[in-house]
Amino acid sequence: MIPRTLKIRGRTFKVKQVNARDLSEDTIGLIDIDHLTISVYKRLPHTRKVEIVLHEALHGMLDGYHAKSEEAIVSVLCEAIPEFARANPGFMSLIGKQS
Numbered sequence: 796m797i798p799r800t801l802k803i804r805g806r807t808f809k810v811k812q813v814n815a816r817d818l819s820e821d822t823i824g825l826i827d828i829d830h831l832t833i834s835v836y837k838r839l840p841h842t843r844k845v846e847i848v849l850h851e852a853l854h855g856m857l858d859g860y861h862a863k864s865e866e867a868i869v870s871v872l873c874e875a876i877p878e879f880a881r882a883n884p885g886f887m888s889l890i891g892k893q894s
Contacts, residue, residue, distance in 0.1 A: 797845070797848060803856055808852075808855060811832055812837035814837065815836060818834060824848070824850060826852070826855050828858050853872050
């Protein structure tokens with residue numbers, strides 16, 4: 796299930812599943828930093844929606860860092876993070892836990 800909200804760098808973003816007309820041409824996902832929203836095309840398969848939401852969330856994580864080649868960085872991380880998580884479930888279970 797796609798979450799309704801995501802916390803990114805101390806801000807809560809609303810995640811909206813939208814129609815194609817709500818996005819610009821050739822766009823299936825979008826983050827709006829100013830309005831704290833992530834929009835994803837609702838007719839995508841679930842696994843693709845997850846990828847797109849992660850992609851847009853990564854843009855939110857990089858906001859304010861003025862990263863050069865941000866789109867390239869996000870694209871690489873969007874593939875690398877799930878692969879890393881699948882390969883290292885034990886380690887991933889430690890993330891976010893207090894010691």
